[in-house]
Amino acid sequence: MRPTPSRIALFAPEPFEAGKVLMLAEDAANHLRVVRASLGDIVELRDGRGGVGSGTIARLARGSVTVDVTETATVEPLPAIHLLAPIGDRDRMLWLGEKATEIGVTSWRPVLWKRSKSVSPRGEGTMFLAKLRARMISALLQSRGAWLPEVHPDAPPERAIAAAPQGSRILLDADGSPILSAPLTSPVVIALGPEGGIEEQERAAFVESGFSPVTLGVTTLRFETAGVAAAAIARAATSHSTTDHV
Numbered sequence: 377m378r379p380t381p382s383r384i385a386l387f388a389p390e391p392f393e394a395g396k397v398l399m400l401a402e403d404a405a406n407h408l409r410v411v412r413a414s415l416g417d418i419v420e421l422r423d424g425r426g427g428v429g430s431g432t433i434a435r436l437a438r439g440s441v442t443v444d445v446t447e448t449a450t451v452e453p454l455p456a457i458h459l460l461a462p463i464g465d466r467d468r469m470l471w472l473g474e475k476a477t478e479i480g481v482t483s484w485r486p487v488l489w490k491r492s493k494s495v496s497p498r499g500e501g502t503m504f505l506a507k508l509r510a511r512m513i514s515a516l517l518q519s520r521g522a523w524l525p526e527v528h529p530d531a532p533p534e535r536a537i538a539a540a541p542q543g544s545r546i547l548l549d550a551d552g553s554p555i556l557s558a559p560l561t562s563p564v565v566i567a568l569g570p571e572g573g574i575e576e577q578e579r580a581a582f583v584e585s586g587f588s589p590v591t592l593g594v595t596t597l598r599f600e601t602a603g604v605a606a607a608a609i610a611r612a613a614t615s616h617s618t619t620d621h622v
Contacts, residue, residue, distance in 0.1 A: 384413055385420040385517040386443070391427055398431065398443045405441045408433065419443060422516055424524035426451045451522035455562030455614035456482040456543075457607060459525070460536050462570035462599050463492040466499035466507075472600040473508045477515035477525055479607045482563070484508075485528040487536045491572040500530060533578050537585045540565045544610075545587040548602050549579065552589030555606065560613040568603045 386407070392398045398421070413419070413433060421429040421443070429448035433441060459476055461469065463486045476484060492498065499508070505527065512524055531539065543563035546555070550573075567582055574582075583589065592605050 384408070384411060384417060385422060385520070386441075387513045387517060388421050388423045388427075391423055391425075392421060392429055392431075392445050392448060394429065394445050394448045396445055397434070398445050400441045400443065402439045405436060405439060408436055408441055420520075421445070421448075422522060424513065424516060424522075426453060426522050428522050453482065453523050454480045454611070456541070456564070457610045457614065458483045458485070458541065458563060458565045459603060459607060460485050460487050460540065460565065460567040461603060462486070462568055463488050463498055463500050463530060464495050464570050464599055466497050466504055468598065468600045469499035469504075470508060470511050472603045473525075474511045474515040475600075475604045476607055477512040477521065478519040479604070479611050480521060480523065481525045481607055482523070483526040483528060485536055485539065486530045487567070487570075488530055488532050489570040489578060490575050492570045495571055533581060536567070537582060537587075540567075540585075542586075545582075545585070546590045546606070547574075547579070547582045547587040548592065548606055549574070549589035550591055550596065552591045555590040555592055555609055558588055558590050560610050562614045564610040564614060566603070566606045566610060568599055568606070570599060 386400060386404045388398060415433050415436060417433050419431055419433060428451055429445055431443040431445040434444045435442035459481050461472060461484055516524055541563050543565060544560045545565045546558060547567040567587055592602055
């Protein structure tokens with residue numbers, strides 16, 4: 377069955393304006409062929425930086441698509457949630473990146489913990505970052521979000537701490553207090569450990585820098601499960617916030 381035309385969503389890497397023509401490349405053209413779109417169909421547009429809009433397909437070629445942009449708007453960012461994600465198994469990192477985008481995480485910084493070094497295959501390097509961005513874009517379109525997470529360079533724990541904004545800083549830790557007992561106001565910074573857990577020296581560095589150890593429950597969660605759960609709790613806690621410190 378062909379999807380409803382108004383539900384076709386396309387990612388535009390560049391800003392777009394109402395009344396002008398937008399040219400999109402091969403990825404968009406391939407997607408439109410997969411969903412069997414036709415000339416004149418309505419498409420939704422997202423640029424990942426708050427720009428949303430709609431338009432009609434004016435031309436569909438093998439390697440490109442032209443859209444006549446009819447409407448545009450700007451969506452304000454959600455209250456900030458910054459995720460310090462462990463460098464770990466690449467497939468599990470990709471899954472976490474996808475779900476973090478759906479939840480509306482503001483930024484993603486990969487952290488090279490000591491125990492990250494023993495993981496193979498790890499999610500790192502330029503090719504992995506390209507795959508991560510593609511998964512995030514797909515999740516953005518599926519969820520009808522407006523903002524892609526800002527992806528920062530890999531960092532060791534000490535550099536990740538130094539770069540993290542002030543605010544509600546939490547470190548997921550099995551020995552911490554229940555996460556629901558911690559007041560979470562934007563910006564929220566979530567530090568997430570790797571497979572095998574965090575070394576005691578690393579834990580101490582985060583605690584000394586104002587990160588509160590919190591736990592999600594009595595069972596041991598995989599890092600991607602813990603990351604999604606913590607981000608969802610933080611999003612719910614900040615959903616009615618009127619102050620954003622992005």
